Amino acid sequence: MHFxxxxxxxxxxxGMNLYRGCTHxxxxxxSRSKCYGFSHDFEDIEVKQNGPELLxxxxxxxxxxxxxxxxxxxxxxxHCEEELQxxxxxxxxxxxxxxxxxxxxxxxxILRDLDLLKSIHKKAKCVVQMTLTTYDEALCKILEPNxxxxxxxxxxxxxxxxxxxxxxxxxxxxxxxxxxxxxxxEGILDACIQAKVYGIICFGxxxxxxxxxxxxxxxxxxxxxxxxxxxxxRTYGYSYEIPxxxxxxxxKLFYEKCGENGIVCDKDACFRYLHEFPEKYEQLTLF
Numbered sequence: 001m002h003f004x005x006x007x008x009x010x011x012x013x014x015g016m017n018l019y020r021g022c023t024h025x026x027x028x029x030x031s032r033s034k035c036y037g038f039s040h041d042f043e044d045i046e047v048k049q050n051g052p053e054l055l056x057x058x059x060x061x062x063x064x065x066x067x068x069x070x071x072x073x074x075x076x077x078x079h080c081e082e083e084l085q086x087x088x089x090x091x092x093x094x095x096x097x098x099x100x101x102x103x104x105x106x107x108x109x110i111l112r113d114l115d116l117l118k119s120i121h122k123k124a125k126c127v128v129q130m131t132l133t134t135y136d137e138a139l140c141k142i143l144e145p146n147x148x149x150x151x152x153x154x155x156x157x158x159x160x161x162x163x164x165x166x167x168x169x170x171x172x173x174x175x176x177x178x179x180x181x182x183x184x185x186e187g188i189l190d191a192c193i194q195a196k197v198y199g200i201i202c203f204g205x206x207x208x209x210x211x212x213x214x215x216x217x218x219x220x221x222x223x224x225x226x227x228x229x230x231x232x233x234r235t236y237g238y239s240y241e242i243p244x245x246x247x248x249x250x251x252k253l254f255y256e257k258c259g260e261n262g263i264v265c266d267k268d269a270c271f272r273y274l275h276e277f278p279e280k281y282e283q284l285t286l287f
Contacts, residue, residue, distance in 0.1 A: 027220035071104030100125035135187030157195035173207035199264035
């Protein structure tokens with residue numbers, strides 16, 4: 001872990017990443033790709049120590065309230081957040097200035113900030129997003145070794161629903177020959193139904209591979225799934241898109257289950273929901 005002073009904290013679309021890198025160890029992580037220009041080891045977390053100060057300045061200068069997004073690139077609830085609490089400090093600012101937040105994570109550490117998220121949702125809007133990939137707990141610990149399991153994430157989703165906070169699940173990635181089974185997708189969807197999630201974002205059954213992330217993924221395959229790397233190479237070569245051969249069957253199941261249970265499954269509709277700030281709060285700030 002090392003500390004830097006960032007020049008800015010919000011992207012043009014009001015996205016925020018307080019950290020660069022991750023300690024969750026997910027074997028498929030796209031953020032390891034060389035295109036993102038990491039100049040340090042991925043597990044050596046870069047901490048934007050002045051993030052809260054930059055965020056407060058940005059919020060004070062905005063003429064219109066909006067949703068602040070976080071977690072798209074690096075998880076805001078990694079292990080270091082327990083000590084540093086940068087995410088919590090930023091949520092306190094979002095709550096104080098009455099902005100909304102769409103926060104994405106794989107960790108049930110987010111429950112630590114339930115009080116703040118409830119207050120944000122009362123004043124404006126809060127949406128919690130949770131990534132689910134693998135219903136089988138043993139397989140989950142292989143694919144996502146240093147973060148809580150799917151069962152624990154689903155329990156967190158239930159708690160947020162019980163507290164009136166809407167949730168969206170990212171059903172991604174689905175790895176061909178590993179977790180692209182009907183049993184796995186049904187298990188995840190049934191869990192989403194039980195947790196009463198608002199929506200599910202799914203780009204199709206498959207994954208993507210780029211230089212940097214591919215090599216890390218292949219090393220993990222050699223360790224946990226002997227012979228699987230060769231199968232991937234034969235089937236996909238060096239393609240960026242890695243679709244499951246079961247995509248049509250599994251997407252049919254996905255749409256049917258969501259439709260039957262009133263879960264929003266249109267990607268564009270989900271993204272609109274994440275970015276829409278409640279109309280009654282769309283006004284000029286007085287700061």
